[in-house]
Amino acid sequence: MESPTAIPEAVTDLRDLIVQPPRLRTNFDSVLFTRAHPIDDAALSDPILGALCGMLRRHLVQDTNAVGLAAPQLGYPLRVIAVRPNARAGVTVVVNPRVIATTADVATEWEQCLSCPGARVQVERARHIQVEAAESTREGYTATRVVTEYSGFLARVIQHEVDHLDGVTLLVRAGAEGVKAAQRTITWAAEQTEGARVFLEQMEQRA
Numbered sequence: 100m101e102s103p104t105a106i107p108e109a110v111t112d113l114r115d116l117i118v119q120p121p122r123l124r125t126n127f128d129s130v131l132f133t134r135a136h137p138i139d140d141a142a143l144s145d146p147i148l149g150a151l152c153g154m155l156r157r158h159l160v161q162d163t164n165a166v167g168l169a170a171p172q173l174g175y176p177l178r179v180i181a182v183r184p185n186a187r188a189g190v191t192v193v194v195n196p197r198v199i200a201t202t203a204d205v206a207t208e209w210e211q212c213l214s215c216p217g218a219r220v221q222v223e224r225a226r227h228i229q230v231e232a233a234e235s236t237r238e239g240y241t242a243t244r245v246v247t248e249y250s251g252f253l254a255r256v257i258q259h260e261v262d263h264l265d266g267v268t269l270l271v272r273a274g275a276e277g278v279k280a281a282q283r284t285i286t287w288a289a290e291q292t293e294g295a296r297v298f299l300e301q302m303e304q305r306a
């Protein structure tokens with residue numbers, strides 16, 4: 100697996116990465132600790148990307164209380180997120196999001212995550228952000244970059260989901276509390292050991 104600090108190359112062939120059915124990844128699944136790949140301009144019009152966006156949208160709507168989901172949470176290390184401002188609102192799918200500006204104005208609020216069941220963590224986030232992403236059109240996404248401003252709760256949701264794209268889960272944001280949660284929930288199943296190792300490395304770097 101790739102270390103979270105490695106600079107990922109843009110993915111040109113989505114078939115390589117979307118080879119298994121989506122499954123909600125939780126706790127120490129290594130994909131949650133991987134830095135996700137941007138989607139190359141040439142792949143933005145690929146119908147497979149459309150399918151992935153539809154998949155994220157459906158999974159988010161299925162979970163009546165959820166407001167955000169990132170592609171790595173379904174097992175795909177790609178920079179695509181689905182968000183909505185509340186559990187009844189329509190879903191927006193954002194491809195290749197990049198937070199390009201944040202205000203110094205911050206707020207600390209409780210957050211939860213589908214991938215960290217049972218964890219409830221206070222996280223400081225900027226109240227206002229500017230996000231650059233691939234332009235969304237009726238036909239799909241294009242190489243044109245658009246900048247959108249977000250405030251309040253939706254700005255928080257987007258920052259949480261972009262954390263997922265950078266391999267940072269709520270347990271990492273939780274600091275010492277995250278380690279305690281880890282000790283309670285960790286299962287050293289073979290496929291999860293790599294994620295657990297990266298998690299503990301991230302915690303050491305932050306200590």
Ligand SMILES: [Zn+2]
Pocket residue numbers: 211212213214259263269
């Ligand atoms: Zn999450």
